[in-house]
Amino acid sequence: MIALLLLLILVLLIILFSQQNRLRSRSREMRYVHYKLNAILDQQTQERLLLVSSDPRIRELLIDLNRLLDVNHRGIVERARLESSMRNMLANMSHDLKTPLTVVLGCSEMLQRSDLPEGEQQQIIQSIHRKSMETIGLVNAFFDLAKLESGDAAPDMSRVELGELCRRNMLSFYDLLDHQGTEVHIELPEEKVHIMGNTEALDRILSNLISNSIRYGLDGAVLGLRLYTDAEYAHIEVWDRGKGIAESHQDQVFERLYTLEDSRNRTYQGSGLGLTITKRLTEQMNGRIALTSQPYVRTAFTVSFRKMSY
Structure with a gap:
C-alpha cells in the first residue's frame, strides 16, 4: 500500500515537473517571439520568425505572425513605390504647369510695352489664350485622374x-x-x-x-x-x-x-x-x-x- 502511494506521488511529481518545464519553455519561446517581432518591425527588415517548437499552438502562432509580416513587408514596398510615384508626379506636374505659365508671364510683360504694333499684340494675346487653355486642360486631367482613382462614383452603364x-x-x-x-x-x-x-x-x-x-x-x-x-x-x-x-x-x-x-x-x-x-x-x-x-x-x-x- 505504501509502495503504491509512493509511486503515485512520484508520478505526480514527474507530471508537475514536466508541466513546469513546458511552461518555462513556452515562456522562453514567447519572449523570443516578442523581442524578435519588435526588432523586425522597428528595423523594417525582411526577416521572419524562425523557431523550432514542440508546442503546436506556438507553431500555429508563428505561421500566422509570419503571414502578417509578409503582408506588412508588401505594404512597406507598395508605400515606398507610391511615395516615389507621387514625388515624380508632383515634380512632373510642377514642370508641366511651369512651362505654359512662364510663357503667359512673358507674353503679359510684353503686352505692357506701349510701342508694340497691333498685329503683334494680337499674336501675343492668342499665345496667352492658347497657353492658358493648355494649363486648364492639364489641371482638368489631374482632377479627372484623381476622381477616377478615388473610386467615388462608378460610370452609368x-x-x-x-x-x-x-x-x-x-x-x-x-x-x-x-x-x-x-x-x-x-x-x-x-x-x-x-x-x-x-x-x-x-x-x-x-x-x-x-x-x-x-x-x-x-x-x-x-x-x-x-x-x-x-x-x-x-x-x-x-x-x-x-x-x-x-x-x-x-x-x-x-x-x-x-x-x-x-x-x-x-x-x-x-x-x-x-x-x-x-x-x-x-x-x-x-x-x-x-x-x-x-x-x-x-x-x-x-x-x-x-x-x-x-
Whole structure:
C-alpha cells in the first residue's frame, strides 16, 4: 500500500515537473517571439520568425505572425513605390504647369510695352489664350485622374454600339490626319457589336488612344483602327507604324505623367496622363487594355470588353 502511494506521488511529481518545464519553455519561446517581432518591425527588415517548437499552438502562432509580416513587408514596398510615384508626379506636374505659365508671364510683360504694333499684340494675346487653355486642360486631367482613382462614383452603364463609336471618333480627327498626310485604315465588321459601357468614357478612351498614335506614331505616316470580336469579347485596336515603344518602357506607359522623351510631334503634345486615364476608365467598365509594339511595323493599343448577346 505504501509502495503504491509512493509511486503515485512520484508520478505526480514527474507530471508537475514536466508541466513546469513546458511552461518555462513556452515562456522562453514567447519572449523570443516578442523581442524578435519588435526588432523586425522597428528595423523594417525582411526577416521572419524562425523557431523550432514542440508546442503546436506556438507553431500555429508563428505561421500566422509570419503571414502578417509578409503582408506588412508588401505594404512597406507598395508605400515606398507610391511615395516615389507621387514625388515624380508632383515634380512632373510642377514642370508641366511651369512651362505654359512662364510663357503667359512673358507674353503679359510684353503686352505692357506701349510701342508694340497691333498685329503683334494680337499674336501675343492668342499665345496667352492658347497657353492658358493648355494649363486648364492639364489641371482638368489631374482632377479627372484623381476622381477616377478615388473610386467615388462608378460610370452609368448602358448598351453601346462600338461600330458607330469608332466611326465618330475617327471622323473627329479626320481634318488633322488629312492635313498631316496620314494614311488611315479602318476595319469595322458588318454586323453591329454591342457592349455594356459608358459612352462618354468610351469616347475619351478612343480619343486618348488616337491622340497617342498621332503624338508618337505619325513618323510611320499610317494610323489604323480595327474593331473585331471573338467568342466572348469585343476588341478595339488603335495602331500605327511609328517608331514604337521599347520593351523596357512598355510597363511604364500607363503610369502617371509618363511620356516618351523623344516625342516627334512637338506640335501635338499631351500631359502624360492620357494613357493612365484610359487604363482607369477601361478598368472601371470591367475591360482590359494591352500594348504590343514592333518598331516601324505595328504598335497597337487594344481595349477589350465583354460583348453583349443580341
